Each structure stands twice: as structure tokens, then as C-alpha cells.
Amino acid sequence: MVESEVVFRVKRYRPESGGRPTFQEYTIPYRSDMVVLDGLNYIKDHVDPTLTFRWSCRMGICGSCGADVNGQPRLTCGTYIRDVHKGAVTVEPLSNFPILKDLVVDFDDFLNKLASVTPYIVRKDWGDLTKEYVQYPEDVEAYRQQSLCINCMLCYAACPVFGSSPEFVGPAASALALRYNRDTRDQGADARLARLNTKTGIWECTFVGECSVVCPKDVDPAAAIQTLKFLATMRHMRRLLMPGASSR
Ligand code: FES
Numbered sequence: 001m002v003e004s005e006v007v008f009r010v011k012r013y014r015p016e017s018g019g020r021p022t023f024q025e026y027t028i029p030y031r032s033d034m035v036v037l038d039g040l041n042y043i044k045d046h047v048d049p050t051l052t053f054r055w056s057c058r059m060g061i062c063g064s065c066g067a068d069v070n071g072q073p074r075l076t077c078g079t080y081i082r083d084v085h086k087g088a089v090t091v092e093p094l095s096n097f098p099i100l101k102d103l104v105v106d107f108d109d110f111l112n113k114l115a116s117v118t119p120y121i122v123r124k125d126w127g128d129l130t131k132e133y134v135q136y137p138e139d140v141e142a143y144r145q146q147s148l149c150i151n152c153m154l155c156y157a158a159c160p161v162f163g164s165s166p167e168f169v170g171p172a173a174s175a176l177a178l179r180y181n182r183d184t185r186d187q188g189a190d191a192r193l194a195r196l197n198t199k200t201g202i203w204e205c206t207f208v209g210e211c212s213v214v215c216p217k218d219v220d221p222a223a224a225i226q227t228l229k230f231l232a233t234m235r236h237m238r239r240l241l242m243p244g245a246s247s248r
Pocket of ligand 1: 064
């Protein structure tokens, strides 16, 4: 039998009402090629314009449409309803973040953590800017996997360590730190490792690995953090044995 309707259970929270989050049910038309974001947009456009959620690209690039779908952090634009719905599609804001309204959560804390690892190329001296800083294919390959991160925050929603210790710098910021530490044009590796080699840094990670399970881009932040632990240890040993040496 071809289904023609699907039930969405969406968590609603309106801070101005002062109440607690509650679920609201919507029964909407269903097609087998619908993703969860299509359902949310149908509700917004045809049923309830007050429903609030983020999205932009609709193609897994901007990272803004993340939500917990049937209990797991997912990009709603990349999740087919047919793959997740068993009776109903339950959509909630990403876990471990303060809710601003309905499915919209507050990412400010993440943005501060991201800034703390300088997620860009750092150079002491840019030298002659008319000249190319050549990247060979093998140079790019060294950080290609981490560079795929779209800052969607699914890894933070899945991470039990971040859930219990919100000061933890977390998976995406760490993966992006590794991305720039592996860039041959960068000179900021030592400062990034110093920041990550702290009580709120990589050592909080207990290698649960859920971050890598939910990552829609196969960035594998859990592996990136273990690599950073090795690099931070090497940096520490080098500084002990060769004071004044840099980490690169
Ligand atoms: Fe951009 Fe989903 S809408 S990643």
C-alpha cells in the first residue's frame, strides 16, 4: 500500500510563553522522495507558520538544518522520511545545546570554541603575496577529510562527554584544528596544540566515537582527536627534550 500521509511529532518551545518544551503533532501528505526538511517546510508553509527551524542550502553543505530525528542527530535535508519513520517522525532540537525557539538552538558556545583553535591559516609572515603558496595534491590529501566539516554540530549533539562536560572543546573544533595543523602553509600548529592540550581540550575525549557515527561528511572527528593527542604528546616531549623547538 502506498502511504499518503505521515505524522510529524515536533518539539515546540516558545521562550516568550515561559513554559517547558512540548510536542505538537502534524499529519501531512507523504511522498516517498520526501526528506524530513520537506516535511518541516510543508508544515511551515501550509499548516503552522509559527514553527521555527533553520535551513539554507537543502543539499548538505551549509550545515544549518541539523535536528534530532527519531532520537539521532541528522541533517534534516539529507534524511529521507522513508528511512526513519516507524509510525511517526519525531523531530527535536539538537541535544546538548540551549534551545532558543522550537528547533533552533544556540551555537554561540561552539563558535567561541571554534575561534579558540584559529580555524584558518596562521602565518607569522605572509612574505611576498604576489607569489603562490603552492599546494600539491598530496598536501591537500593530508587534510582533505577534516576539511569536509560543515560545522553542523551533529557531533556535539551525539557526544556524551560534551553533554556532561560542556566546557569540552569538542569534536568539530578539534577536527578543524587538525585540518589547519596539517596544512603546509600554516604556522599556527604550536599554539593550537597548546590550546588543545588543556583541561578543556582533547584529553576530555574518552573515544566513545558517536561523533564519527553521526557525521554526515565522514570527517571522523574521533580519529582526529586521537591523532591530536599523539601530536600534543610529541610536542610535550619535544619541548622537554629540546626547549624552544616548534611543533612542526
Ligand atoms: Fe544546508 Fe541541510 S539545509 S545542510
